[in-house]
Amino acid sequence: xxxxxxxxxxxxxxxxxxxxxxxxxxxxxxxxxxxxxxxxxxxxxxxxxxxxxxxxxxxxxxxxxxxxxxxxxxxxxxxxxxxxxxxxxxxxxxxxxxxxxxxxxxxxxxxxxxxxxxxxxxxxxxxxxxxxxxxxxxxxxxxxxxxxxxxxxxxxxxxxxxxxxxxxxxxxxxxxxxxxxxxxxxxxxxxxxxxxxxxxxxxxxxxxxxxxxxxxxxxxxxxxxxxxxxxxxxxxxxxxxxxxxxxxxxxxxxxxxxxxxxxxxxxxxxxxxxxxxxxxxxxxxxxxxxxxxxxxxxxxxxxxxxxxxxxxxxxxxxxxxxxxxxxxxxxxxxxxxxxxxxxxxxxxxxxxxxxxxxxxxxxxxxxxxxxxxxxxxxxxxxxxxxxxxxxxxxxxxxxxxxxxxxxxxxxxxxxxxxxxxxxxxxxxxxxxxxxxxxxxxxxxxxxxxxxxxxxxxxxxxxxx
Numbered sequence: 515x516x517x518x519x520x521x522x523x524x525x526x527x528x529x530x531x532x533x534x535x536x537x538x539x540x541x542x543x544x545x546x547x548x549x550x551x552x553x554x555x556x557x558x559x560x561x562x563x564x565x566x567x568x569x570x571x572x573x574x575x576x577x578x579x580x581x582x583x584x585x586x587x588x589x590x591x592x593x594x595x596x597x598x599x600x601x602x603x604x605x606x607x608x609x610x611x612x613x614x615x616x617x618x619x620x621x622x623x624x625x626x627x628x629x630x631x632x633x634x635x636x637x638x639x640x641x642x643x644x645x646x647x648x649x650x651x652x653x654x655x656x657x658x659x660x661x662x663x664x665x666x667x668x669x670x671x672x673x674x675x676x677x678x679x680x681x682x683x684x685x686x687x688x689x690x691x692x693x694x695x696x697x698x699x700x701x702x703x704x705x706x707x708x709x710x711x712x713x714x715x716x717x718x719x720x721x722x723x724x725x726x727x728x729x730x731x732x733x734x735x736x737x738x739x740x741x742x743x744x745x746x747x748x749x750x751x752x753x754x755x756x757x758x759x760x761x762x763x764x765x766x767x768x769x770x771x772x773x774x775x776x777x778x779x780x781x782x783x784x785x786x787x788x789x790x791x792x793x794x795x796x797x798x799x800x801x802x803x804x805x806x807x808x809x810x811x812x813x814x815x816x817x818x819x820x821x822x823x824x825x826x827x828x829x830x831x832x833x834x835x836x837x838x839x840x841x842x843x844x845x846x847x848x849x850x851x852x853x854x855x856x857x858x859x860x861x862x863x864x865x866x867x868x869x870x871x872x873x874x875x876x877x878x879x880x881x882x883x884x885x886x887x888x889x890x891x892x893x894x895x896x897x898x899x900x901x902x903x904x905x906x907x908x909x910x911x912x913x914x915x916x917x918x919x920x921x922x923x924x925x926x927x928x929x930x931x932x933x934x935x936x937x938x939x940x941x942x943x944x945x946x947x948x949x950x951x952x953x954x955x956x957x958x959x960x961x962x963x964x965x966x967x968x969x970x971x972x973x974x975x976x977x978x
Contacts, residue, residue, distance in 0.1 A: 572668025573603070601659055605652070610644050610676035611693065620675050620693045621861045623817045628863075630893015634680035634689065641690060644677035646797050650830040666831065669695075674833045675858045679803070680892075687891035690798075690805060690864040694834030695857060696815075698841045699793050699826055700786040700850040703736050703778075706909030707875065708785060711735035715850035721774075723827040724791070724807045725781040726873040729911040734778040744771040782875060784825045786838040788906050789876050791825025792862055793835035799827060808869030810884050812899075814861040815844050820900045821885035823876075824864060834860065843900070875909055878902045 590596040611617050614632045618625050625632060651671055658664040675693035682689075703711065703720040709732050714720075720736035750756055751764040784791055792813060798805040805824055813820040813836060820840055828835060838850065845854035865888050882901060889895045 573665070603655060603659060603665070605655065605671060607648050607652070608672060608675075610640050610678075612639060612676070612678070617676070617691075617693065617861070620858055621814055624814060624861055626896055627814060627817065627819060628889070628893065628895055630682060631680070631691075634682050634892060635678070636680075639678040639680060641677040641679040641801075643679075643690075643798055643801055644674070646801075647674055647677065647795060647831070647833060650795075650797065654831045669856070670832055673858070682892050685891040687888065688803070688866055689892060690866060692833060692862050692864075693858055694860060694862065695853065696841060696844070696855040696860045697832075697835040697853050698786075698838055698848055698850055699791075699835050700838045701826065702783045702785045702789070702837075703734055704782040704785055704875070704909075705732040705734040705737070706730045706782050707906050708788070709733075709735060718850070720783070721777060721781070722784045722786075722791075722825055724823070724825040724873060725777075725783050726875060728780060728782050729875070729909045734782075737775065737778045740771060740774050740778060744768065744775060747771060782909070784837070784876065785906075788839055789825065789837055790820060790822045790840050790843075790878075790881070790902055791837045792822050792840070792864075793826040793828045794824055794864070795830045795833055796827050797830045803866055805864055805866055806869045808871075808873055810865050810868045810881070810888055812863040812885060812889070813840055814863065815855065815859065817897065818844075818900055819889075819895055819897065820844075821881050821902065823881065824869075834858075834862075836860075839902075877908070878904050 584590045584596060611620065612635070614625055614635055617631070651666060655665060655671075673694055676691070678691040680689045680691055681687070699722075700715055701719045702722040706729050714736070720734065720740070747764055747768050751761055751768065756764070790813075792811055794805050799807070807824055807827070809824045811822045811824055813822050820843065822836070822840060825837065826835075838848065841848035841854040848854040868884070868888065882899065886899055889899065
């Protein structure tokens with residue numbers, strides 16, 4: 515017993531000495547009983563694997579927790595208003611630029627490049643389209659407030675600086691001026707001019723709103739893939755094991771795919787990688803003096819003026835978008851995933867009512883001449899307009915047999931991509947990277963040193 519008692523006593527003394535030594539060795543700022551500190555208010559926890567920082571994209575979030583005494587837990591669990599989250603989004607609607615001085619804050623070279631603009635600005639130049647644009651933004655915010663992942667980001671809410679309706683006092687030429695950022699439209703395809711597809715980034719659509727009847731028998735490069743998707747949907751619909759709910763979804767999908775197949779067989783479209791065009795909100799095409807597809811336009815950035823046409827229609831609550839051809843000319847790092855200009859530094863000038871009829875494939879020489887003539891009607895420019903080089907051939911219609919030809923004679927086939935491989939861009943021309951991560955080409959010495967750094971941005975879904 516004495517041995518056991520002595521062993522216990524020695525263990526207690528050893529433990530006490532060890533604790534004393536440990537406390538003496540501990541840094542003075544470490545306390546054995548730390549005082550609790552107040553915890554900052556945190557955003558509400560969203561279930562699922564969602565990044566709250568991305569969910570509230572650019573939205574400053576203020577959150578508090580308020581409690582009041584209640585009944586027992588069983589009772590409160592069954593009361594809908596006992597555990598609630600009230601959402602209140604406060605957004606400031608920006609004021610539009612109205613004067614040439616305010617326009618110059620966005621595009622400092624604008625008054626010098628187009629000196630006639632100053633005389634076109636009236637006492638109240640703001641277009642009703644500006645109010646309609648922000649009304650559409652606010653309406654979408656209200657509709658999607660319970661779907662936080664669908665809310666407009668801060669970037670997309672504040673994407674428009676102004677929309678002005680102008681008219682030259684002498685020529686009476688009307689122009690619609692808007693200042694915004696620039697997102698990228700990489701949509702479009704044309705089997706007549708480019709028989710080989712150039713890739714399909716996220717949200718890619720093989721058609722644009724501007725279209726014209728096909729001129730050759732060459733199939734659209736995305737037709738086969740669309741037909742294959744349609745066949746798989748039809749086969750799944752025919753299975754006896756397909757549920758009624760799935761059949762309903764498939765019916766809608768099949769109808770949509772059939773319409774797309776018919777459209778791809780009948781029409782040709784602009785190509786985002788090769789054609790200079792801009793995108794306008796759908797509401798702009800339904801105004802009192804609407805913007806029409808094919809209307810001529812100018813894109814002003816830095817000290818350059820780029821000719822373009824209105825080639826695609828986007829959602830009513832977003833503005834500021836141009837084809838990949840224009841985007842890469844402004845910033846060589848632009849891709850379908852990287853906008854060339856994130857700040858509101860781009861001026862778009864649209865000339866309503868100038869579209870050629872009927873719609874036809876792009877003619878870059880005609881585009882140049884027409885835009886130069888329109889610029890003269892608004893006072894002229896102090897620099898030459900950018901000249902777009904033709905990088906794909908114009909379509910050659912299929913020849914038709916002459917009356918003297920033999921009935922059994924057949925028309926010669928349309929030119930194919932294999933016949934003139936050098937006339938077409940390589941498959942990597944439009945989309946030089948295989949992933950959304952942007953990387954600067956090693957030999958991109960043609961990139962302007964003054965170009966803004968390309969920033970990653972989600973692609974706008976343009977089809978309303």
